[in-house]
Amino acid sequence: MQKLGGYIYQKRKLVLVIWILVILLLGFFALKLPTVLSGNGFEYKGEYNQTRNLLEQEFGHPKSSIILVFQKNRSISNEDFKQFILTNFEKLKVYDGAKQIISPFERDGMVKDNYAYGLITFNKNAESLGKEINQLKALLENKKGLTVTMTGEPIIVQDLNTASQEDLAKAEMIGLPIALVVLILAFGGLVAASLPIVIGVVSILCTMGTVYFFSYGTDLTIFILNIVPMIGLALSIDFALLFINRYKEELKTKSIQAALEITVSTAGRSIIFSGLCVFIGLSALWFIKIDIFQNVALGGMTVVLMSAVCALTFLPALLAVLGTKINKLSLLPLADKNISIWHRFAKFVMRRPILMTVAALAILLAGLIPVKQMILAIPGTESLPTNYPSRVALEVFNSHFVAKEKRDEKKVTIVLEASGSILEKNNLEKVSNVIKNLDKDVLVNSVNSPFSVTGIKDDDQLYQMLTYGNKAKVAPIINYFIRDNKMLLEVYLKTGEHSAKARQWVTDWSNKDLGLKASFGGPIKFEQEIFSEIFQKAPYGLLLIVITTFVILMAAFRSILIPLKAILMNVLSLSCTFGILVWIFQQGHFGVTPVDIALILPVFVFTLVFGLSMDYEVFLISRIQEFYLQTGDNSEATIAGLTYTSKIITSAAAIMIVVTGAFAFTGVMPVKQLGVGIAIAIFIDATIVRMVLVPALMKLLGDWNWWFFGNKNIKLLRSKKKPA
Numbered sequence: 001m002q003k004l005g006g007y008i009y010q011k012r013k014l015v016l017v018i019w020i021l022v023i024l025l026l027g028f029f030a031l032k033l034p035t036v037l038s039g040n041g042f043e044y045k046g047e048y049n050q051t052r053n054l055l056e057q058e059f060g061h062p063k064s065s066i067i068l069v070f071q072k073n074r075s076i077s078n079e080d081f082k083q084f085i086l087t088n089f090e091k092l093k094v095y096d097g098a099k100q101i102i103s104p105f106e107r108d109g110m111v112k113d114n115y116a117y118g119l120i121t122f123n124k125n126a127e128s129l130g131k132e133i134n135q136l137k138a139l140l141e142n143k144k145g146l147t148v149t150m151t152g153e154p155i156i157v158q159d160l161n162t163a164s165q166e167d168l169a170k171a172e173m174i175g176l177p178i179a180l181v182v183l184i185l186a187f188g189g190l191v192a193a194s195l196p197i198v199i200g201v202v203s204i205l206c207t208m209g210t211v212y213f214f215s216y217g218t219d220l221t222i223f224i225l226n227i228v229p230m231i232g233l234a235l236s237i238d239f240a241l242l243f244i245n246r247y248k249e250e251l252k253t254k255s256i257q258a259a260l261e262i263t264v265s266t267a268g269r270s271i272i273f274s275g276l277c278v279f280i281g282l283s284a285l286w287f288i289k290i291d292i293f294q295n296v297a298l299g300g301m302t303v304v305l306m307s308a309v310c311a312l313t314f315l316p317a318l319l320a321v322l323g324t325k326i327n328k329l330s331l332l333p334l335a336d337k338n339i340s341i342w343h344r345f346a347k348f349v350m351r352r353p354i355l356m357t358v359a360a361l362a363i364l365l366a367g368l369i370p371v372k373q374m375i376l377a378i379p380g381t382e383s384l385p386t387n388y389p390s391r392v393a394l395e396v397f398n399s400h401f402v403a404k405e406k407r408d409e410k411k412v413t414i415v416l417e418a419s420g421s422i423l424e425k426n427n428l429e430k431v432s433n434v435i436k437n438l439d440k441d442v443l444v445n446s447v448n449s450p451f452s453v454t455g456i457k458d459d460d461q462l463y464q465m466l467t468y469g470n471k472a473k474v475a476p477i478i479n480y481f482i483r484d485n486k487m488l489l490e491v492y493l494k495t496g497e498h499s500a501k502a503r504q505w506v507t508d509w510s511n512k513d514l515g516l517k518a519s520f521g522g523p524i525k526f527e528q529e530i531f532s533e534i535f536q537k538a539p540y541g542l543l544l545i546v547i548t549t550f551v552i553l554m555a556a557f558r559s560i561l562i563p564l565k566a567i568l569m570n571v572l573s574l575s576c577t578f579g580i581l582v583w584i585f586q587q588g589h590f591g592v593t594p595v596d597i598a599l600i601l602p603v604f605v606f607t608l609v610f611g612l613s614m615d616y617e618v619f620l621i622s623r624i625q626e627f628y629l630q631t632g633d634n635s636e637a638t639i640a641g642l643t644y645t646s647k648i649i650t651s652a653a654a655i656m657i658v659v660t661g662a663f664a665f666t667g668v669m670p671v672k673q674l675g676v677g678i679a680i681a682i683f684i685d686a687t688i689v690r691m692v693l694v695p696a697l698m699k700l701l702g703d704w705n706w707w708f709f710g711n712k713n714i715k716l717l718r719s720k721k722k723p724a
Helices: 002-010 012-036 047-058 078-094 130-139 153-187 190-214 224-251 256-287 291-327 341-351 353-373 389-401 425-440 450-454 459-468 471-481 500-510 523-557 561-586 600-631 634-665 669-706 713-720
Strands: 064-072 100-102 115-122 146-151 411-417 444-448 486-493 517-521
Touching: 002 012, 002 256, 002 291, 012 190, 012 224, 012 291, 047 411, 047 486, 047 517, 047 523, 064 078, 064 153, 064 389, 078 115, 078 130, 078 146, 115 389, 130 146, 130 153, 146 153, 146 389, 153 190, 153 224, 153 389, 153 634, 153 669, 190 224, 190 291, 224 256, 224 291, 224 600, 224 634, 224 669, 256 291, 256 523, 256 600, 291 600, 341 353, 341 634, 341 669, 353 561, 353 669, 411 425, 411 500, 411 523, 425 444, 425 459, 425 486, 444 450, 450 459, 450 471, 459 471, 471 486, 500 517, 500 523, 517 523, 523 561, 523 600, 561 600, 561 669, 600 634, 600 669, 634 669
Parallel strands: none
Antiparallel strands: 064 115, 064 146, 100 115, 411 486, 411 517, 444 486
């Protein structure tokens, strides 16, 4: 590592030229990234998708549809309202991108009082309708007191993309200026404070340019726009903060080259270990075969790698060029560490290790209490800010045109498949038995089928009607429900898609022998598959994080207890974080409208923060280890380590809290929850855990902190201690 520092110093101009070329190239593709992002990322290749494809290919269901919601003021006459609707549909005659266009006057029940709706269906997925949506926007026109608003999945997807980009800009406007202030307080000078911001922006720009190329091999979710900057800015600024702080220390007594070499070999080593922890934490998401988790793993691992490479090559080259000018434009004097508040605080904690340990644990355990009440849900339309027209229009549509018991979120689609024609008597009898058993289920509200539509309960009578009855009368029934050897059933439950009972119902019925092959679909089946995939696969990812983190820290510090403590404290602080999030979002405190916790949040916060918080563990313990190897005195080494790192850890945490916490002021709810979750977790980790619990336990365990299998470190280090 020391040789790397010397090499970069000697080739500093070449390194900078190479980086400038890389930034220009990847920056160009970073600007194109939003054009290849789509969807909320909750795509899973399971039975739900297979059933949806079956309905599209054999039953003629559209791949996607847009709802046109018409609304009039009370002062507008019904005739004017009708004319307004007809005028808009007349304009749609030139629109050729749709599979079918259905006016409110073509079917009963599509006009009610001051509201009406029309449908436009497509043979393309919701994520692929950008051009078609823009054409519709150009054709549809509002008038005074009369409005037409588009909603449905394609519009929601597009609006989420727009909201995500707006949220990113808003978070950056809030986070970056405050981060700069924190850096000025940490370094005292404008030059040193601006470098981490530069490194952060370069890391994000290069990462987003790199991620663009991944779009050729995988579908990328719109949340990439939030996740990459959130992780990248916080992590890369942290890396730069640690690196510059050590460089400034060494520059006081050494030449520029020597200071750079020592910084790369010490702070650079810490960056590699902490970056590795974050990288492995994010890699655990690969176990979950859902697009959004794969995307975050891909984007997150890329930004970690880019941040580390940037901090270990681009930053040293900049420092080599700046040299002593790093101290220019000083705005604040820096206090002597030996008499600083951090030194006094370290001594205060070390004198009362039992009291500090008990107090810290009591706070963390108190925060844990609400966790048991956590309700997880897959983000839907409610992810959008409440003022978005597509969300408002969908709420209007549901409240006026869809009976509560018939809403899609309560529907499970079942396609029954027989070996011969589904209308054969024996197969129709099997279908009848399935429906009877469904009707007996206490959770089933109703079953929509040829039996319910015709009002015929006897399978023989239904067979006679569908086979020999009036063709004009039975054709719509057959067209909707029957395809050769298949029949469609629509089961409406008494509980909605976010219900654990509904998900369990689908699981139980999927495992039953119905006498016919059954394929399950619908929103509840979708949720059941997503929940099952996460709950089944997440433990493997978490196990990977715990084991690899333990091995990395054990190798870094030649200790058994230090990595064990780090893992246990992380789990405890993260559990406390989840409890606080439930209290804020689910229970509706601080003026927040009560909302369920996004299903992605616990997994993302755990994998992200578990690795990110190891930054502080590595920063702190690395410095304590340095002093311990010099003195052999555990207590003095801990005080010295805290004194030298507390300010930088607090500054790094403050920056990460500001950067991620800025997303609390954004509109997309899962991103808001994620930003607040990471900010709270980092705050708890950098204060209660890192500043109180870690040093208190270091004092209580003494030299046993450094015990390792088969070595004599403790005995050798004790011999180095100075006599009292």
